Amino acid sequence: MSYPPEMNELIKRVEKTRPARVERKKRGEEFPSIPLEKRGEMLKKYHPDFIKGNKRPIKIGPNKEYAISNEVVDLLEAKSRVDPDKINLSTAHFETDVLIIGGGGAGNAAALLARQQGAKVLIATKLRNGDANTMMAEGGIQAATKLEKDSPYFHYLDVMGGGHFKNDPELVYTLVNKAPKVMKWLVEDLGGMFSKFPDGRLKSMHGGGTSRKRMHYAGDITGAEIMRTLRDEVQNYPDDIKILEFSPAVELILNEHGQCAGAVLYNMETEEYYVVKAKAVVLATGGSGRLHIQDYMTTNHYGATGDGLVLGYRAGVKLCFLHTVQYHPTGAVFPEQAEGLLITEKFRGAGANLVNIDGEQFVYEREPRDVEASGIIRECSPEVGKGVPTPTGKFGVWLDSPMIDMLWGEGTVAKEFPGKVILFKRYDIDISKEPMLIYPTLHYQNGGLEINAKSETSLPGLFVAGEIAGGIHGENRLMGNSLLDVTVFGRIAGENAAVFAKQKARVGRLTLEHVKRYHKELEEAGIVTDRVAPMLLPDYSNPEVRKKQLTSSYLGTLR
Ligand code: MEZ
Numbered sequence: 001m002s003y004p005p006e007m008n009e010l011i012k013r014v015e016k017t018r019p020a021r022v023e024r025k026k027r028g029e030e031f032p033s034i035p036l037e038k039r040g041e042m043l044k045k046y047h048p049d050f051i052k053g054n055k056r057p058i059k060i061g062p063n064k065e066y067a068i069s070n071e072v073v074d075l076l077e078a079k080s081r082v083d084p085d086k087i088n089l090s091t092a093h094f095e096t097d098v099l100i101i102g103g104g105g106a107g108n109a110a111a112l113l114a115r116q117q118g119a120k121v122l123i124a125t126k127l128r129n130g131d132a133n134t135m136m137a138e139g140g141i142q143a144a145t146k147l148e149k150d151s152p153y154f155h156y157l158d159v160m161g162g163g164h165f166k167n168d169p170e171l172v173y174t175l176v177n178k179a180p181k182v183m184k185w186l187v188e189d190l191g192g193m194f195s196k197f198p199d200g201r202l203k204s205m206h207g208g209g210t211s212r213k214r215m216h217y218a219g220d221i222t223g224a225e226i227m228r229t230l231r232d233e234v235q236n237y238p239d240d241i242k243i244l245e246f247s248p249a250v251e252l253i254l255n256e257h258g259q260c261a262g263a264v265l266y267n268m269e270t271e272e273y274y275v276v277k278a279k280a281v282v283l284a285t286g287g288s289g290r291l292h293i294q295d296y297m298t299t300n301h302y303g304a305t306g307d308g309l310v311l312g313y314r315a316g317v318k319l320c321f322l323h324t325v326q327y328h329p330t331g332a333v334f335p336e337q338a339e340g341l342l343i344t345e346k347f348r349g350a351g352a353n354l355v356n357i358d359g360e361q362f363v364y365e366r367e368p369r370d371v372e373a374s375g376i377i378r379e380c381s382p383e384v385g386k387g388v389p390t391p392t393g394k395f396g397v398w399l400d401s402p403m404i405d406m407l408w409g410e411g412t413v414a415k416e417f418p419g420k421v422i423l424f425k426r427y428d429i430d431i432s433k434e435p436m437l438i439y440p441t442l443h444y445q446n447g448g449l450e451i452n453a454k455s456e457t458s459l460p461g462l463f464v465a466g467e468i469a470g471g472i473h474g475e476n477r478l479m480g481n482s483l484l485d486v487t488v489f490g491r492i493a494g495e496n497a498a499v500f501a502k503q504k505a506r507v508g509r510l511t512l513e514h515v516k517r518y519h520k521e522l523e524e525a526g527i528v529t530d531r532v533a534p535m536l537l538p539d540y541s542n543p544e545v546r547k548k549q550l551t552s553s554y555l556g557t558l559r
Contacts, residue, residue: 102284104132106466109490117498137223143179163474279501297340307534321447331441
């Protein structure tokens with residue numbers, strides 16, 4: 001399949017304006033950025049977070065009255081998958097020093113650092129180790145490694161600006177200051193294969209909202225390379241780090257001293273429940289794109305169903321920043337088999353314009369993500385009416401990737417974007433010659449469970465890292481700070497969990513009393529429901545759910 005004739009006709013309009021746009025770029029002339037004082041207005045009018053009726057206040061738990069997406073509230077106002085009276089906590093199926101729930105970047109980084117502290121570690125993961133949003137990330141990881149032009153100071157200001165200055169300053173301080181060391185760990189100590197200049201220096205470029213070129217990358221498969229690096233290292237220590245796959249956690253277990261002391265796991269193959277007893281727990285379950293908030297398609301991996309939010313909240317940990325959700329500006333919207341899949345921001349970092357049905361640029365291509373996504377939604381709105389229709393009745397705008405070869409030389413697209421070249425080649429589309437049709441796609445859970453800079457939560461013995469944590473990115477994350485955050489806070493969580501296991505964990509009777517209390521709260525709030533949570537997997541057997549993402553019928557296109 002290539003573009004159908006009617007879309008090829010429209011592409012001619014893009015081709016017509018392309019040479020002039022490339023010339024402008026070469027002269028260093030950029031499309032004007034949306035003035036700061038106008039951004040709020042734009043977000044309020046077009047960003048999905050501001051659509052009325054799509055949020056409601058939670059009726060129970062530590063954040064009672066906090067209004068967040070209906071899809072997340074549905075999860076929080078649901079019963080446990082287990083009857084707490086029927087789980088036998090007196091015999092543990094597994095015992096470990098540190099239990100890590102989640103097999104993504106944060107979980108694997110945590111495992112390595114916990115082991116370094118002498119802890120025995122068990123990673124329990126819902127799918128296979130590495131099936132995570134880390135694996136799906138493409139464009140890069142930010143770190144101020146080039147100190148002649150950059151410093152953690154500028155990185156700090158960018159992160160705060162992107163997050164509307166609402167971020168937790170301590171968390172941002174930790175993120176940006178640990179970043180250069182984390183890059184060195186990934187590249188020099190663990191052998192991560194990043195894109196480099198012939199003299200060995202790391203390549204870097206701009207992302208949306210960055211004031212310096214500090215985005216390091218491995219082609220357009222940076223997340224996959226970071227995940228490979230961490231997972232390979234974990235596999236070097238089979239005696240110290242055990243891995244249980246297809247075993248998601250369905251509840252945290254506390255002990256009589258009020259410490260987190262393990263979890264109930266569900267074996268997806270045998271459908272049995274396992275009790276794991278641990279001296280400390282790291283929750284690193286990732287994001288929630290598969291909730292398809294507001295019916296949006298998503299870039300997220302199949303298991304991203306917000307499980308950790310449910311587990312932590314039931315155990316009394318507060319939520320923060322969940323009132324904002326990140327829609328990545330550029331998700332594939334054609335062909336339909338690729339719907340929702342991430343088209344990395346690195347294309348825009350390399351100079352590709354976003355253009356409408358008439359081939360006109362309508363937004364500066366490196367705005368912070370919420371502003372950029374709003375610009376695209378506005379262009380496709382009935383009010384402006386400049387979106388490009390797809391054969392399935394959706395709308396998108398063009399991401400003009402052929403500009404990149406014209407700007408940087410023939411072969412640049414093939415070299416810098418091998419993942420996307422291969423994906424589109426399957427549909428007979430050559431993205432070095434033809435643009436891609438894109439629309440915003442649900443990408444990132446900006447908020448999550450409250451932590452401090454040690455990755456500690458209000459529940460002693462429970463540490464949280466990665467996308468499930470809130471506060472680092474405020475109300476909007478900038479590109480490349482997620483791969484950084486999973487590594488920085490994964491390491492911190494693993495290290496501190498191991499120290500807790502050694503120094504603070506107390507022996508005591510295990511309990512699921514908090515789950516019983518939660519059920520009682522549900523009842524007292526008059527919530528009568530059959531819903532159970534965590535969801536574990538999206539139910540694409542339900543046609544209502546399936547229509548939210550066509551890729552769900554074409555699992556072969558998912559990594
Ligand atoms: O940080 C991200 O979300 C990221 C690297 C995405 C991308 O556009 O490639």
